[in-house]
Amino acid sequence: MKIATYNVNGVNGRLPVLLRWLESSAPDVVVLQELKAPDTRFPADAIADAGYQAVWHGQKSWNGVAILSRVGEIHETRRGLPNDPDPAQSRYIEAAVNGVLIGGLYLPNGNPRPGPKFDYKIAWFEALIAHADGLLASGLPVMLAGDFNVMPTELDVYKPERWTDDALFAPEIRAAYARLLDQGWTDALRKLHPGETIYTFWDYFRNAYTRNAGLRIDHLLLSPPLAARLVDAQVDREVRGWEKTSDHAPVWIELADK
């Protein structure tokens, strides 16, 4: 089973690119972030025509997350994190699909730091860590996937020294990510590509993509039963070079059948 995460940066503006990528990459399950659309404007028909069922948690203008499947029914288990510090922001959706429980998330950006947005990022992260602990304790095959807005290590930033005070790379944010992993999650991309420079985001500014001035901020975290089935993990990097593309590239993993 191939499971992907993709921050589309506007699901309607990105629809041609999204459909083209669904066809070429053929993921079985997808989590989307930054829909930037209210529930009533989610392009469910076009996505259904492409062969995917969907559940979505939208919001006008900003945020918004969804889960797509072409391998059977999506059983939604929750929308919004327990104890979300601002439930008006649509940043979390969770569902069981084809025997895997998937939490799709869009963690707050948090800039500028310090400030209320950074405080919100910390609070949201703490709520995620608390919920993730319960997910792991269930012993189920679970994954957390999405845009974490965290570069875990210096290897995940093109110029780490420029990002030390940024909300995506600040010490307390990296520490929170490390605490999450220490619960027992496996960072799938890093597990299969240790020591490799891998990015999932390139700024629209300054030809960041052609210069490969990127960040690795989109992650797929696996609970032990899923980590044992991990056979491949890649970034669909070329999608970032398409016309009218998102500033993120899709990231995916392949899980062996049980």
Added chain:
DNA sequence: ATGGCTGGGCGCCCCAGA
């Protein structure tokens, strides 16, 4: 160190993103 680009909104500029 700054400003560069893009999507969405009730829009002919501003906000947020990372």
